[in-house]
Amino acid sequence: MTLTDSTAAVTGRYRTDLRTSVHAIDGAEWNRVVAQAGGTVFHTWEWLAAFEDAPPGGFEPRHLLAYRDDVLVGVCPAYVVHDCPRLAYLTELAQLDLGGPVLMAHSLAALDGGPLAVPGHEDALDSLLGALEETARENGARTWAVANAPAGALGGRLMRHGYATAHITTSYRCSTEAESVADYWSFESGRLRRKLGKERRVSGRGYTVAEEPADAATLVRLVHSILKDRGTPTDVLPEAFLYALKHRLAPYERTVTAVDAARETVGVFAGWQFAGTWSMWLAGLDTERLSSFVPYRAMAARLIEGAVTTDVTSIDLGRSNGAEKRKLGAHPVPLYLALNTSDRSDRAALHAACRRLEQRCQGPDDQLDMIRRCC
Incomplete structure (x- = not known):
């Protein structure tokens, strides 16, 4: 099968097609479904293109x-994963041998x-x-998975399909549908x-936010500076991958910076708005100049104000630092890793491993302690 091959199958009322490259997909049609389904930038064609440009590991697209009929109504980005530092860390904690590649929908790097x-x-x-399971078999993957599935209807559907689930991290989100700041x-x-x-005012003194x-x-x-400061290997976010994201997601970028x-530039909240959701995925800090994230609260306030005064309906503030994010009005959303096999x-064994994973990752403040390799 080449990178532009496709296969089709009929399941129930729907026909499912397989694409082995994002470049074999109509980006506008794909993004239409993502927007109508309430998806975020992490499901967009551009995110998948960046992943294909410079994958942060060994990934083969299987979207x-x-x-x-002939109308696209659903999408599922997925990859055959041969090498992923985030997944390797999780399986190490869970004492789980996956026995080869995994078909994953779609990335532990994404916020959903x-x-x-x-x-x-x-x-x-x-x-x-159903197509995910069949594609796993066809590609020699004994296990198939859904990464960072948010708590709610999808989680229930995955359990009905027999998936073992583990709460591996928590994202913090807030609604910004207010009349004024x-x-x-x-x-x-x-x-x-x-x-x-x-x-918030004090934290911004001496900085232009x-x-x-x-x-x-x-x-x-x-x-990379803040990753190293926290003891997180930079291979979870390689330089080439960050450059690819910066390029591909440029149409959606909304980033907040602090300049001394x-x-x-000593601090950055890198984010992207797709439809009504503004996803703040990356934080960066010049740790040689600052021993702590001094302008954090001023930057967060600027973020909230920018959302309320524009067409943003919700902000995903990302993972970790839950206590600070609650002060911003955010609520926790558990994210699950779901695993299945025939x-x-x-x-x-997968169910037992997921239980071990939750026990060994549990951190304070409803936040699973995944900082070391799953920032």
């Missing part, structure tokens, strides 16, 4: 598309994953999950609102 379907065609999700902050009591407002993109070299330098008095004894 699935669901059609009703799994299949999507437009409203009225939710049954297409079952067709896509003042209305947004009204969830805080008067005294607390004044206290936190002062903290603005919604302004950082150039690619600065973004890579600051992201010497006009040096062998009953292997399936029992």
Whole structure:
């Protein structure tokens, strides 16, 4: 099968097609489904193109598309994963031998994953999950998986399909559908609102905080700086992958930066808005100049204000630092790794491994401690 080959199958009312390259897919049609299904930038054609340009590991695209008649109604980005530092860390913690490659939908790097379907065609999700299983068999993958599936309807559907699940991390999200910035902050009591407002102002002293993109070299330098400071290997976010994302996702970029008095960019929240969701996926800090993320609160306040005053309906603030993100009005959304296999004894082993994984990853404040290799 070449990179532009496709195969088709019919499951129930839906036909599913396989594409082995994002370049064999109509990007506008794919993104239409993502937008209608409430997906984020992590499901977009451009994100998948960046993954194909410079994959952060050994990944072979196996994207699935669901059609009703000739209309695209569902999508499921997926990869045969041969090498992934994030997955390797998780299986090490779970004491799990996957016995070869895994077909994964779609990336542990993303803030959400799994299949999507437009409203009225939710049954297409079952067709896509069935096609995921069949594609795994055809590609010699004993195990297939859904990465970072958010808690909710998708999680229930995965369990009905026999998946073993583990809560591996938590994302923090907030609704920004407020009439004004003042209305947004009204969830805080008067005294607390004044206290936190002062903290945000103080954290911005000496810095110019603005919604302004950082150039690619600065973004890579600051992201790798904070990864190294936290003891996270940079192979989870290789330089080439970050450059590819910066290029491919440029139409959606909305980044907040902090510049010091010497006009040096010392902090960055790199994010992208797709439809109504603004996803703040990467944080970067010049750890040689700053021992802690001093302008964090001022940057976060600028982010909230930028969302409320534009067409953003929700912000995904990403993983970790839950206590600070709750102060911004965010609520936790558990993200799950779901694993499945056709062998009953292997399936029992997957359930046991997922239980071990949750026990060994559990960290404070409802946040699984995945910082070392799954930032």
